[in-house]
Amino acid sequence: MAEKFDLQEREVWDGNYAASQAMRQAKVDVMAAYPITPSTPIVENYGAYVANGYIDGEFVMVESEHAAMSACVGASAAGGRVATATSSQGFALMVEVLYQASGMRLPIVLNVVNRALASPLNVRGDHADMYLGLDAGWIQFGAFNAQEAYDLALCAFKIGENHDVRLPVMVHQDGFITSHTAQNVYPLTDKVAYSFVGDIDPVDDMLDFSRPVTYGAQTEEDWHFEHKAKQHKAIIDSVPVIEEVFSEFEKISGRKYKRVESYMMEDAEVAIVALGTTVETSRVAAMKMREQGIKAGVVAPRVFRPFPFNLIREALENVKSVAVLDRSSPGGAMGALFNEISAALYTTPKRPLVTNYIYGLGGRDFAVQDAIDIYHDQKANADVGHITTDIQQFSGLRGPKLGFFQTKRS
Amino acid sequence: MAITSVKNLKEFSTANDRFEGAHTLCPGCAHSMIVRELMNCTDDNLVVTANTGCLEVSTAVYPFTSWDTSWIHIGFENAASAASGAEAMYKARKKRGTLKDDKPVKFVSFGGDGSTYDIGFQWMSGAFERGHDFTYICLDNENYANTGGQRSSATPIGATTSTAQAGSHSYGKKEKKKDIVAIMAAHGAPYVAQLAPNKWKSMAKGFQKALETEGPCFINTVSPCCTEWRFDPKDTINITDLATDSLMFPIYEIVDGHELNILYRPKNILKVEDYLAAQGRYKHLFKPEYRHVIDEIQKNIDEYWEMLQRREEARI
Ligand SMILES: Cc1ncc(C[n+]2csc(CCOP(=O)(O)OP(=O)(O)O)c2C)c(N)n1
Ligand code: SF4
Numbered sequence: 001m002a003e004k005f006d007l008q009e010r011e012v013w014d015g016n017y018a019a020s021q022a023m024r025q026a027k028v029d030v031m032a033a034y035p036i037t038p039s040t041p042i043v044e045n046y047g048a049y050v051a052n053g054y055i056d057g058e059f060v061m062v063e064s065e066h067a068a069m070s071a072c073v074g075a076s077a078a079g080g081r082v083a084t085a086t087s088s089q090g091f092a093l094m095v096e097v098l099y100q101a102s103g104m105r106l107p108i109v110l111n112v113v114n115r116a117l118a119s120p121l122n123v124r125g126d127h128a129d130m131y132l133g134l135d136a137g138w139i140q141f142g143a144f145n146a147q148e149a150y151d152l153a154l155c156a157f158k159i160g161e162n163h164d165v166r167l168p169v170m171v172h173q174d175g176f177i178t179s180h181t182a183q184n185v186y187p188l189t190d191k192v193a194y195s196f197v198g199d200i201d202p203v204d205d206m207l208d209f210s211r212p213v214t215y216g217a218q219t220e221e222d223w224h225f226e227h228k229a230k231q232h233k234a235i236i237d238s239v240p241v242i243e244e245v246f247s248e249f250e251k252i253s254g255r256k257y258k259r260v261e262s263y264m265m266e267d268a269e270v271a272i273v274a275l276g277t278t279v280e281t282s283r284v285a286a287m288k289m290r291e292q293g294i295k296a297g298v299v300a301p302r303v304f305r306p307f308p309f310n311l312i313r314e315a316l317e318n319v320k321s322v323a324v325l326d327r328s329s330p331g332g333a334m335g336a337l338f339n340e341i342s343a344a345l346y347t348t349p350k351r352p353l354v355t356n357y358i359y360g361l362g363g364r365d366f367a368v369q370d371a372i373d374i375y376h377d378q379k380a381n382a383d384v385g386h387i388t389t390d391i392q393q394f395s396g397l398r399g400p401k402l403g404f405f406q407t408k409r410s
Numbered sequence: 411m412a413i414t415s416v417k418n419l420k421e422f423s424t425a426n427d428r429f430e431g432a433h434t435l436c437p438g439c440a441h442s443m444i445v446r447e448l449m450n451c452t453d454d455n456l457v458v459t460a461n462t463g464c465l466e467v468s469t470a471v472y473p474f475t476s477w478d479t480s481w482i483h484i485g486f487e488n489a490a491s492a493a494s495g496a497e498a499m500y501k502a503r504k505k506r507g508t509l510k511d512d513k514p515v516k517f518v519s520f521g522g523d524g525s526t527y528d529i530g531f532q533w534m535s536g537a538f539e540r541g542h543d544f545t546y547i548c549l550d551n552e553n554y555a556n557t558g559g560q561r562s563s564a565t566p567i568g569a570t571t572s573t574a575q576a577g578s579h580s581y582g583k584k585e586k587k588k589d590i591v592a593i594m595a596a597h598g599a600p601y602v603a604q605l606a607p608n609k610w611k612s613m614a615k616g617f618q619k620a621l622e623t624e625g626p627c628f629i630n631t632v633s634p635c636c637t638e639w640r641f642d643p644k645d646t647i648n649i650t651d652l653a654t655d656s657l658m659f660p661i662y663e664i665v666d667g668h669e670l671n672i673l674y675r676p677k678n679i680l681k682v683e684d685y686l687a688a689q690g691r692y693k694h695l696f697k698p699e700y701r702h703v704i705d706e707i708q709k710n711i712d713e714y715w716e717m718l719q720r721r722e723e724a725r726i
Contacts, residue, residue, distance in 0.1 A: 029502040032495055056505055058498040062491065063536030070488035070533065074459065074495030077482050080503050082495075100484045199508075206480035207500060208510050209455045216483035217470035227472075 002027075003053040005190065013185040015146040015178035019085065019111040019171070020045030022153035024055050025193035026109075029080030029200075032060040032071035034090060037123045038175040039113035042085035065090035069097035069110075076106040076168075077215050079205030081157065083108065087175060088115035091129040095136065101168045102137030103231065104215050107160035107200075108168040110138070111153060114276065114327075115175040116362045124363020125175030127275065127327040131336050137231055139169040139238055140305035144279045146183045149173040151255055154188070157197050158245050165238045166203060174276040176363065192252055235306045242303060259303040260311040264290065268297030270378035271316060273341050274325040275300065278359075278366055282325075285371030296375050304337075309344050316341070317348040320382035323374045325395075327360045334392055334405075353381045359395040370396050419610065425450040430476040434468040438643025440633040440650065441465045441549050443607045448518065448547065451614040452621055455479070455515045457500075459493045461525035462486035464556045464635075465549060487530035489519040490537035493544040516621045517544035523564035524554040526630075527588050538597040538626040545620040545627045548590065551635035559638035563588040566658075567710070568703045569691045571638070576694040581703050586710070594628035595664040601627040603663035603673070608650035612661060612673045619663075632659040640690025652685040657715050658707075662722075670721040682708045 005024065013021070020042045023031065033043035049055040060075075062068045065086050076082045086094060091112060101108055117128040133140070141156065143149040149171065156169040173179055188196065204213045219227055239259070246257040263283050265271065270289075272282040279300040289296035299315045299322075301308055316322055322345070326335025334342075338356035345352055357374055360366040374395060380388045390403025428449045435442050441464055449456075457480040460466045466483045469476040484492050497517045503509050521530055526548040534546055553571050554560040561574035565583045570576035574583040595602045601623040605613045613631065620627035634649045636642065641649055653659040654674060661674035683704060686692035695703050 029506070030495060030498045032491075032498070056502070058502045060494060060498045060540065062494065063532060063539070067488065067491040067494075067533050067536055070484055070491035071495030071498070073484050074482060074492030075499040076495075077492075078457070078496040078499035078503070080499045080506075080508070082499075096485060097488065104482075205510075206457050206482065206496060207503065207515065209480065209513070209515075210510065212477065212479050212481070214470050214475035214477055214481045217472040217475060218467050219472045223472050 002055050005054045007187050007189065009186065011185050011187055012182045013146055013150070014180050014182050015143070015149040015173045016041040016113065016180070017045060018146045018150035018185050019153050019173070020049070021187060022150050023083050024049045025188070025190055026081060026083070026154060026157045026197045027055060027194065028057050028083045030058045030060060030072070030075035030082050031084055032062050032068045032075065033084045034062055034065045034068045034086070036065070036087045036090035038115060038125070038179045039085040039087040039090070039111065042111055042113070065093040066097060069094040069101065072108045073097060073101050073104065073106055076101070076108050077104065077204070077206045079200070079202035079207050081161070081200045083111070085111035085113065087113045088117055088129045092117060092132055095132055098133055098136040098138060098168075100216065103227070105166040105231070105234070106168060107166055109153060109156045109160060110168065110170045111149070112170050112172045113175050113179045114172055122362040123175070125177055126361050126363065128329065130172055131328045133170065134305065134336060137167070137235060138305060139167050139235065139242070139303070141169065141171045141303055142275050142301065143171060143173040143178065144277060144300070146178055146181070147185045147255070149178060150185055150187065151249065151253065151257070154193060154197055155245050155249055155257070159238065159242055161200050162241045163201070163203060165234065165241050167234060167238060172276065177277045188253060196249065196252055239306060257302060259301070259308045260315055261300045261302050262315045263298040263300070265297035265299060265315055267295055269295040269320045269382050270375055271297045271299055271319045271322045272325060272371060272374060273299045273316075273322060273337065275304070275327070275337065278325055278327065281366055281368055282371045285368045285375060288368065288372060289375045294375060294379050307340055312341060312344040313348050316345055316352060317350060319352045321353040321355070321378040323355050323357055323378050325357045325359055329358060329361055353387050355381070355387055355389060356392040357395045358392065364396055366396060422450055422610070422614070426453070428456070428478040430478065432474070433476040434471065435464060436637050436643065438636040438646045439464065440551070440607050440635070440646050443646070444547070444549060444613070444631050444633055445520070447607060447610055447613050448617050451617045452516065454621065455513050457493070457496050457515060457517050459483070459489040459496065459517070459519045461489040461519070461521035461530055462556070463522035463525055463549075465520055465522070467556060486525050488533050489521055489525070490530065490534040490546060493517045493519045494537045494540065494542045497542045497544055517542070519544060519546045521546070521548055522555065523548055523550040523552055524562040527563045527590050535597065538594065538599055538628070541625050543624050543626070545617070545629065548628070548630045549633040550630050551633045551638065552587070553635065553638050555635050555638050564590070567707055568695050568700070570694060571691070581694060581700045591628075591630050591664070595667050597626070598667050599628050600625045600666055601663065602629070604630045604659065604661060606632045606650050606654045606659055606661055608647050608654060609661055609674055616663060616673070638691065641688055645688070649688055652680060652688055656680040656682045656685040657711050658682060658685050660715060660718055662718055668726055670718065672718055672722050682711055
């Protein structure tokens with residue numbers, strides 16, 4: 001039996017601490033991990049809970065992130081609850097195994113504290129690591145602050161382990177901005193949290209020898225395609241379970257989560273689409289735009305795998321001009337989020353104008369004023385009915401403005 | 411629980427049926443013999459983890475499986491980490507009381523020499539340092555067989571492989587084979603051994619010891635590969651006899667990192683030439699200009715055997 005952990009109704013936690021508390025309250029059986037800034041405290045905290053008897057689990061401090069995810073796969077196939085955390089290069093090192101975890105349909109919760117990828121080496125937050133995992137077949141949630149890092153991590157266990165889902169889940173939070181900034185967080189009591197998450201009911205448990213199971217077989221062209229199609233379907237089909245768990249969570253916490261969070265979008269003419277902490281910054285900017293009489297709104301995919309294609313269409317189809325913000329250098333292409341949002345909008349009858357802003361790389365601050373500037377560009381587009389800037393720009397870059405890809409100006 | 415009746419080969423070979431003969435390994439491949447010897451020496455519940463390689467691609471081709479026990483393959487390098495995670499989960503669930511039965515569970519990892527000596531070395535080393543209770547078995551066929559016979563750091567001097575070719579300017583691989591047994595013993599593993607499937611009694615005993623010893627145990631086994639070594643599939647055991655009797659593959663164990671025991675002393679130690687001559691991969695060495703390579707191989711074998719005997723005598 002684990003020792004009792006004293007919790008206040010309101011705690012002052014940073015995002016890392018919030019994520020680790022969710023692991024403790026979910027009674028994670030095995031955590032296999034390797035440290036990397038800025039996610040390190042999550043695994044250290046779990047280690048401290050084990051060392052002080054607050055949890056009965058096994059803490060496996062492996063020799064690399066690749067091994068961490070590999071051990072999580074082995075542990076999950078052995079039928080218990082599994083979680084870990086990583087960032088940046090560690091995430092990149094895990095990528096091979098991320099595909100293997102999802103291909104074997106193993107529930108694992110991975111807290112990703114987003115950080116830039118080298119080179120140049122940089123420990124600050126951007127979304128380069130997250131973008132590397134978008135095709136890995138995991139469910140992916142974005143937390144905008146520490147409270148959400150905690151809430152979504154709890155939901156992640158329940159969703160991933162659901163028998164209709166059986167998929168690994170990532171919960172993203174922004175490096176340093178969320179992970180290291182103390183905020184008010186309202187935790188659930190241990191009792192409520194645990195009865196919400198519940199016990200894991202394993203499927204194809206390697207430790208159940210009455211029914212031996214083979215994991216990770218080879219398929220080649222005779223079956224691989226069917227497996228991948230089924231896996232894709234499983235990810236898309238996780239939607240009702242995600243929604244059900246979010247609404248159950250609302251009942252116990254009063255906090256309502258949606259797959260796409262729309263802010264002041266009812267009558268918006270111009271919009272920003274963003275992820276992570278940028279959502280809150282953009283919301284403040286939208287509020288200020290409204291004071292100037294400009295109908296601005298913010299659309300934020302909270303669940304970006306499975307990608308909420310229809311909800312994005314619905315949220316944005318009546319807007320005139322949309323700015324999609326990508327916090328990752330696309331290396332000679334449009335930003336990944338831009339591509340997805342554009343694809344969703346292409347099939348709407350009115351097809352809003354869409355531009356792409358690359359911003360905040362390597363932790364460069366994204367201020368309210370940056371978002372306001374972007375809104376002004378959108379307003380100009382909306383007024384004349386075509387894109388007035390380069391389609392892709394770097395926002396907040398020192399030196400001369402960098403823009404790419406132009407439309408024919410009329 | 412160990413099976414004790416290992417007196418008679420026929421009886422032993424049918425003792426347990428957790429590895430089916432219906433797999434797609436080449437006829438004459440020693441991998442399957444070794445796996446059967448492992449399966450047949452114990453009644454315990456087994457969780458088997460496998461690295462990518464011939465054994466893995468030939469025994470679990472969806473929708474079929476040769477494994478009538480828990481089995482998982484993740485990637486080329488991480489069977490030891492998979493075993494670490496599964497073993498940690500076993501401990502956690504035992505504590506929590508969420509296991510269905512309380513029969514002991516043993517964890518076994520299989521890797522080829524490529525995955526063990528090279529790409530997966532870090533994962534294995536890490537698992538050994540952490541002291542997980544599992545047995546790692548390396549099926550040492552001295553090459554990357556599954557990708558068509560490239561050199562590995564287990565490939566001996568003088569062998570020709572697709573990436574260390576013998577040609578008009580080369581006699582094949584120039585570098586010495588990595589001494590994986592010594593390296594794993596240096597990890598402080600409680601039981602490390604080098605075994606061979608032709609010596610099936612000592613192999614079964616070695617496997618049993620490893621399974622019964624708490625902590626990480628390592629076994630390197632010679633696994634002749636008819637395809638890449640280029641010999642007739644019917645000769646697998648003959649080739650293994652030549653390997654053990656020429657001392658190219660000495661059979662020994664190291665207990666607790668220091669107590670070395672030689673497990674097989676050939677009555678007539680054969681010249682390594684007899685072993686080399688039986689395989690296509692060494693054919694070029696019999697040209698007069700490469701005589702020195704055979705001499706070097708023989709010298710290395712003699713020195714290694716001398717060293718093993720001295721260590722055995724000195725108990726270090
Ligand atoms: C990361 C990675 N690199 C390379 C490969 C390709 N690969 C698969 S099996 C293999 C060689 C296996 O050799 P070995 O471990 O000696 O086993 P064997 O097939 O000889 O039994 C290679 C190179 C892979 N699957 N994964
Ligand atoms: S190539 Fe060699 S190791 Fe692979 S199955 Fe054939 S004989 Fe066995």
